[in-house]
Amino acid sequence: MKNKNIKLIYSLFALLFLSSCEKELPTYFNFEGYEFASSEPDGGTWTPILINSGDEINIPAPEPANSASYLQEIEDLKVEMAQMSEADASAVTYWTQNPIIRWNEIALELIAKYNLIPGPNDDGSYTLPNPSNPNGSPAFPFAHPPYAVRALAYLSVAQFDGLISAWHHKLAFNRSAPFIEDESIQPAYSDNVNLSYPSDGAVLASVSRRILTQMFPLEAEYLAEREEEHLRSLLLSGANVQSDIDAGMLIGDAISSIALARAANDGMKNAQAPKAVSDSLAEAAQNSFGWKWVNVEIPKRPVGLTPLFSQVQMWSVDNVELTRPIPPPAIGSAEYEKDVAILQDHADNITEEKRRIVNFWQDGLGTYTPPGHWNEFAKEFIVKYRLNPLRSARTFAYLNMAMMDGGISCWDAKYYYHYPRPIQVIEGFKTIAGTPNFPAYTSGHSVFSAAGAEVLAYIFPQEASLVRGWALEAAISRVYGGIHWSFDATVGTDQGIDVAQYTISTAQNDGAD
Amino acid sequence: MKKYILLMPSRHQINLQKLLLSTINYCGPLTKISPNKSIYLFIIGLFISTRLQAQTPSDALMMKSNQLCILLDYNYSSFDHYWEGELRRNNETIAMVKRNSVMPMVAIGIFDDLNFYAGVPYIKTESTEPNGGKFAGASGFQDLSIALKYRWLNKQFEKGELSGLATIGFSTPITNYLPDYMPYSIGSGAPELSYRAIVEYKNIKDWYFRGAGTYLWRGYAEAERDYYYNNGSYYTPWMDVPNAFSTEFVVGKWLFSKSLQIQVSYFGSKSLSGDDIRPYNPAQPTNKVNIDRIGIFSHYFFANVTGLGIVVYHNRIVAGRNAPHMNTTGMGLTYYFNYRK
Incomplete structure (x- = not known):
């Protein structure tokens, strides 16, 4: 009888150890990198939304592929890639070669985070979120459907225009991606944009951070971190050198200023x-x-x-x-x-x-x-x-x-x-x-x-x-x-x-x- | 709905996965032993979920191997304030939320030291009028609970007796009620395994002192949407219902030749993970729910009808987090008889 009891106690303890480990539920769209269905050689000639054409935004010409500065950038890139941490590697996997997916998810997450209707005050009155005092309370913004769809529209339009401009300059400057210039560089993704100047990923990172920071001012720090991680992943994926990224950010900066100028005067502040x-x-x-x-x-x-x-x-x-x-x-x-x-x-x-x-x-x-x-x-x-x-x-x-x-x-x-x-x-x-x-x-x-x-x-x-x-x-x-x-x-x-x-x-x- | 990209596993598959994963990825020993809930008083899981926790009319008492007990319980709960995180507030959108619950339960003595329990409550929820939200309430059968209780210690002393018991329980929804409809949801929607240890000391003057600790493993609840926010985005209808520890302490006395039992209790439960209810937003099954509750309970056995008893109880949540500030009053009838020789 005693033995039986001990056995039972032991098995109870064994069951107790079914502990509270967190389970894996998807927090982002987990997809494999893929080969692009098309390469879009004429993309730079498409008509953008906010500007007249992709060449309206100017960036400096890149250093030639045989220049000392470019060769140095390639060497620097190789050193960085060789020193990739585990966190770097998972960031590269996360961002993928189509990072607009991730920025769109970040936008949706911020919408969900801020889509909270202000409750009543103790005296029965209601206080509205105030962009000049975003901490509130209530915090700014209340990301209701009109606010959300407008934030998404400015984000997406600026991303699109920025990429048209990037495509224009890619074709014009015709600089090959690092993994083409130097065969010892192994690109992280199964397919990439082969022309790397300016970096289309950097356009997206810069545009997205700026537009979303305007729409969700309390998230400035978080968005800057995401941008930094994304920009670093562009390097570590072997798709861009630093000057590609810098040029992409110039475009991102220019087009987001234009988009935000429209947003400032589109009538939303009086809605x-x-x-x-x-x-x-x-x-x-x-x-x-x-x-x-x-x-x-x-x-x-x-x-x-x-x-x-x-x-x-x-x-x-x-x-x-x-x-x-x-x-x-x-x-x-x-x-x-x-x-x-x-x-x-x-x-x-x-x-x-x-x-x-x-x-x-x-x-x-x-x-x-x-x-x-x-x-x-x-x-x-x-x-x-x-x-x-x-x-x-x-x-x-x-x-x-x-x-x-x-x-x-x-x-x-x-x-x-x-x-x-x-x-x-x-x-x-x-x-x-x-x-x-x-x-x-x-x-x-x-x-x-x-x-x-x-x-x-x-x-x-x-x-x-x-x-x-x-x-x-x-x-x-x-x-x-x-x-x-x-x-x-x-x-x-x-x-x-x-x-x-x-x-x-x-x-x-x-x-x- | 059309899940056109992801094939959805069934509720059983995904909860089994969760159980197996947590076994395999065993994260470390439990540092504390747990807690419990009281007899008759259903755990307040998420807002107003109720569960049978292998209660018997007298928790540390075992039924003999030939005994069977039937219980029919009714209780009424209500709250007009709740804790949003740690902030206690009211909300005219829901005004006062009322819950009525009826539960039939059976307890069977298999051996003198091993009892089996099963029960399933029917629950109905609604708001009082007027309210600002005009939401429909919910009703239906909630979760089937089954449990085995084993007495591993039963020691007589000169001045009293000490008993030790252990309970394993399992419960799972038996209807397709929606857990993601707070505060009207009738349950948390997730399967639950509970492991409880109980120790009771009874002295010769029929005072008893009981302590119990329970660890509750909970699976996933299934929402009817494929995106929700839980301190970040979740692209799935499956909501992780936090595991919990609960503790209970009881002091009681048998009176009138053991025909009347009266006790007072403290019950506390803490989720081991989870998020807070967001401002002026409904609760959801992922919330971290903590409560402290006190209660009184009485069980009377009629002298003239062998085996028939009546229970009456009341309890109040006195502190909480993401929990309703709820009072519950209930009564039930118990009937014991020998089902075999």
Whole structure:
């Protein structure tokens, strides 16, 4: 008996040692380096977005390949590569030869980190984040969907323009990468851009750090660390010498200054209108249509989210009103009552499949928002179709331009029609998704998703029906969740498709097709 | 949803992986022994998850090899404040959250020194009106818990007796409830293994003093989204539910010829990892949840109906981190009988 007891105690202890080691869950997209599907010899002639052409940004001519200074750079590089630490090696693996993927992920992570709606103060008032006092509280920014899609658009557009300029100079100066110049250098990646001056990776590092630092000022130090790690990886991968990197950073600096100058005056700083302006928009809708949206939170928020986001400068549409949808059904009309019944039916008969759809597409507070979700899809297609850095940048740029224009158009409809949310007008109605702090019509998810899907369908035609199906599912998810009318979703989808055409026209004429 | 790039493993596969990984990558011996939870009082895992922890009506008492006990328990919990990290706050979006729970449980004496337990609660949650969020509550059967308790020490002294017990428990969700729907989620959504050691001393005046420690290994909860933030990005629906230690101390007394039992208890639980609830944001299964809770408990055996008893209890969380400031009141009926000769 005693023996048995001892055995049991021993086996209990053995089980106790199933300890709390952390398990591996993916914190970034883990993909193998790949061979680029194309090399883009004409990429330098493509039409950029913010500047007229890639040669508008100048960099000094590189030292010739046989110069003493270049040969010294090659020798220095070899010494550095020989002394690589384990951390260096894993950084090289992490950044890959298509590092725009990583900068996009960093942007999404910061969006998720800052996508926190300020809560009420003890006296029931609310304090807004303030860019001149970013520490808060609340901290700046509140990275809600309009903020997020705009940050992504400036990031991606500046990356794209910077790479067009880099491609122009690569072709013009025609300096081969170190691993071509010196065969003893083993490149880290299975494929690389063979012309190394200026470094396209350094353009991305510099642009991304600068744009994201402007958008997320509290992250300046973190972003500088990421930039430094990335720049070092460019060297250690054998793809660039220091002068390649320095030249890339010059381009990155120049194009991000241009992008940030546009951002400073695009109207975003006035988007979170004061209460008087916000109230006048509500009253205008009440007078024109006989209804207005009201925030029903406790305590009530005095102003909805970014009532004047509609006034922000669009990328591809001259006047937001060109994309304004038809009015929604009048409150109390037969069509409206039919929708009330639809929503009540969903609420009473929520299936596991509907619930999964609601949650999969929710992308609410604390997440990377719906535009972030579409960036994630784009990232996976970029790897699946083995896009090179320039085509990857082009994909993100048009995707985010179209989604930002979609958001601006959607916000125009939201505050022009000022349509109530279901919980405001259906007595006792409950939802399984969180109702946002802005009017219902049209659904942001629908517009963002349709616009994003159209751009992805244009760039990845093999995936067109798949991504358009996702956009429809994202749209209906809000109806299942009880926070949108079905016409918010259907009209919003059409609106997103319409707005995206403007950006796709630009894309079709940029010289890449 | 369409996972078009990653093939998703099943819940069983991924949790098995987690268990095996943590066995293989054994990180070092446990420096402390753990803790426990109380009888009848379900662990407050994440916000309002409840679990059976191999409770028996009287924890250090073993049922004889021919005995079977059925328990039907009901309890009500509520909170209108919670700890966001270490900040205690209220939130009118959820107003007061109420939880009703009904649990049938069976305890079987296999041998005099080995008992088996099984139970599964049905839970319903909702907010009081008015609230600013207008969220629907949740309801359903939560987790099936099974446990084996073994008595490895039972020593009589002149002035009392000392017993030592060990429990191994396992629980896992039996329905597809959504753990990523705080604070209405009915459970943490993750499988759990618990290893508990219990020591009790009872004196001849029928006072008893009990201490217990439990180590809780927890697997992954599955969310219905493929991205979440947990001090950084996670590109997966699987959320790592932190493992935990818990401790319990109990002082009680048997009265009226052992027909009435009364006790007071302290229960504390600490997650071994996890993140804090972010400002004005919902909790999520990855959170580090700590609680300190005190409780009273009573069990009365009717003299005129052999084997029938009634339990009544109340407990209050008095301190916490990423936890609800919650009070629970419950009662239950127990019925013992011999199921074999």
